[in-house]
Amino acid sequence: MDKLKAMATFVRIVDAGSLSAAAGASGQSAASVVRSLAALEKHLGVRLLNRSTRRLALTDEGAEFLAWSRRILAEFDEIEHSFDARRHSPGGLLRLTAPVEFGRRHVAPLVNAFLAQHPAMRVELILLDRMVDLLEEGLDLAVRIGQLPDSSMVAVPLGRTRHVVCASPDYLRAGRQLPHPSALREHDCIVFAQQGGEWHFIDGGAALTVPVPARLGTNQVQAASLACVQGLGIARLLHYQVAAELADGRLVRLLREFEPPELPVQLVYPHSRLLSSRVRLFIDWMAERLRIPDPGS
Incomplete structure (x- = not known):
């Protein structure tokens, strides 16, 4: 039983003065209104209305429940309006x-x-x-x-986004070549602590993990990218972390064909x-x- 709906139907019956009038006001059938009232009384274990062919009369329990129902329905209506206002102007x-x-x-x-x-x-x-x-x-x-x-x-x-390997033009101008991820073992590397000392690649469709020597290890992305720009070594960072440096040429992207998926x-x-x-x-x-x-x- 929908208790809130049954409560509203009960209040409507009292306000309308009859079951048939309550049905007309709510768009329900008279039988549906009767069933709702009967189910509510059965659930509460008390009689709420004394009914005759001419009139309805509240019992003592009915009068008490009516006052309580009006208060609950009013509070629910207030909360509903409050939430509706929040939907339009959340806070x-x-x-x-x-x-x-x-x-x-x-x-x-x-x-x-x-x-x-x-x-x-x-x-x-x-x-x-x-x-x-x-x-x-x-x-x-x-x-x-x-x-x-x-x-x-x-x-x-x-x-x-994706992981990219990069180095500064100055670092690469010193004749340092990086044809394959395995060659990283021969380079100075800048290791961002969150990624650890092993860098991951895809080589011919297979996963490849390369342990790298850390010339600098740091837990800050900005420190790693700065060291890379200043030519201290090769770094592997997420693209968004070095997008500006790659765009203006301060860093060069390496090993693109070995990058793992986005x-x-x-x-x-x-x-x-x-x-x-x-x-x-x-x-x-x-x-x-x-x-x-x-x-x-």
């Missing part, structure tokens, strides 16, 4: 996490623009280069780069969570405006 707190460098470059500027346009919204942006459990951490959304191992997550595509960039949220209007609004905002540099083929 409240949205908690979001993203990888540090991607968040700094691409997410933070959009968050700022989003907040400027939606003054009732608040955002907590947490930049981390580690995977976090959204439910445990109380987070609404996460930006994730790569395939999702967790099937309980819903993913909204934002774009794609990686999806996605907004994810738990499958079990019903999306609030503010989360849906932000997802649509990001998907429409985010522009990730094309990593090419």
Whole structure:
């Protein structure tokens, strides 16, 4: 039994003064109204209305339940109107996490623009280069780069990127050649800690893993890309992290034919969570405006 609907039907019967009038006012059949009242009385275990051929009269329990029903229905109506207003002008707190460098470059500027346009919204942006459990951490959304191992997550595509190997023109002018990934063992390499000391490639359709000697190891993307630009060695980073340097010639892309497949960039949220209007609004905002540099083929 739909208790809220039965409650509303009961109030309508009392206000209309008869079962047939209540049926006409609600667009239901008289039989449907009778069944609804009977089911409600059976559920509550009391008689709400004394019925005769001429009139309806509230019992004591009916009068008590009527007052309670009016209050509950009014409160529900108020909440419904409040949520409807939020759908048109969402407010409240949205908690979001993203990888540090991607968040700094691409997410933070959009968050700022989003907040400027939606003054009732608040955002907590947490930049981390580690995977976090959204439910445990109380987070609404996460930006994730790569395939999702967790099937309980819903993913909204934002774009794609890929790992690229690069070096500065100065480093390459010193006569250093890199015809194959295996030759990396003979080079100075700049290792971003998140990727570890083994770099992954595709060689003739087969996976190839190459242990690389780290002349510099760092947990910061900016430190790795700067060292690479300054000619300290070869780096392997995500394309968006060095897109500007590749575009203006400060870095040269190497080993393109050995690059592994592109990686999806996605907004994810738990499958079990019903999306609030503010989360849906932000997802649509990001998907429409985010522009990730094309990593090419």
